[in-house]
Amino acid sequence: MKMENVILVFMKDWREIRRNWQIILPVVTIPIVFSVFLPLVTLLIPYLAGTSMSATQGFESLINNLPSQVQLEMAEMTEQQRTIYMIALYFFAPFFLIIPLMASSVLASDSFAGEKERKTIEALLATPISDSELFLGKTMVSFVPAMAVTTLAFALYSVIVNAISFSVFGGRMLLPNLVWLLLIFGVAPTIALAGIGLTVIISARVKGAREAQQISALLLIPIFILLFGQASGAVVLGPLVVMALIGLFVVIDALVIYLGVRLFHREEILSRLA
Template sequence: MKFESAMLVFWKDWKEIRRNYQVLAPIIFVPLVFTIVLPLILVLVPSVVGMPGTAFQLIGPMFENLPPEVRAAVSGMGAEEAIVYVFALYFFAPFFLIIPIMASSVLASDSFAGEKDRKTLEALLATPLTEGDLLLGKVLVAFIPSIIVTFASFVVYCVVVDLASVLRFGGELLLPNALWVLFIFGVTPLVALAGIGVTVIISLRVKGYREAQQMSAILIAPVLALVFAEVGGAIVFGPLMILLMIGVFALVNALVLVLGIRHFHREELLTRGG
């Protein structure tokens, strides 16, 4: 396996991806919703923040499970400010897992299964590139952009939340903090790799991009489960949860890596090339 050869695959695929608005649209639109639209709705729309009693009933179980120091900080706030604080720093955190999963699975679907749609798979497999070169190059073309989008989204989210805190409540800068830095830089890269790995396995067994993307959408289900579990008070966004997620996704990546390498062979790709 040669990194230079893998980068040839990376640049070839990236030229295809950057011209494909079907691939780029969700990668641009979804982060904008999570980093700008949702926080602004939370802060500015009266129907969301103007009913503190209803909102406190919604976040009651989650509020009870927050660390004591957080509950102490919130107890000194007004109802509206407390809701914004809890949602921005805790409730919205699992949504940031959707960004790397969505971006990496969309890019990986196009990079692997898209070759079948473009009828370029046979020509690619006929090159002297090794299977390791091909696999690494295609993983990189999904991983690097998805991580850049995730990190950029985090920066935008920090700016929006801090502006809301300062301008609306005259409060302090809330983000970034150590918990979110550990979450973004420790968890999201592993989540992106897991999304890529699962999408690779799916792409090897389907006939084209659309089918691969549809099947990869199931990856969002565990993230939605985390959101509902947090709202219900079953889990809380904190150091223990983050370390647990790092361990779980590291194990998932190891398993997916073994399965991906085992099935990524020229003969199988040609047989299933559709």
């Protein structure tokens, strides 16, 4: 496998994507909604409401499942601080796993299915670029922008959280912390890669990008389970859980890439299309 061919496919697709607002718009707006608008609305309510707010009642079971060290730390906090702490560090964490998956699903769905729709696939498949180079190039063009927007979203989110925590916690900045760093640079890329790999495999097997996107949306279900699991206190994204998730998704990634390279046969793409 030649890496220059993988990069060639990546660069070609990236040039196209940059000029396609139908793709750029959802890839940029979803992270902004999750990292700026939702947190602003959710965090500003307890911030403006002051100490009278008692939103932590809804998080009781989550708090009870937190590591004892965190519980001890929280015991010394005011009601407002506890609310902001819970929302900023725990409630929003799963959203940052949705961002790379949703952004990459738009890009990955377009990979082969988009080329089929635009009738550009034949000339690409006629080149001597190997199947694995094509697969990895298409995977990379979804992964890099998805991780770029996730990192950017995290940076924006950190600014908002820190701006609020700075005044509420007397100069303390909550982000970044170890769990969030592991989440953004450990779980997010591995989960994105797994999602992208699967979506690219699906994209090569369906007729259009919309069809691929609809099927790949199913990949969000485990993340929503995690979101509701954490909100209900059944799961807490603490360091151990995050490390376990990284380990799990590294294995899934290896499996998906192995399967993707093995299952991806260009000759099947046009056969299915015909």
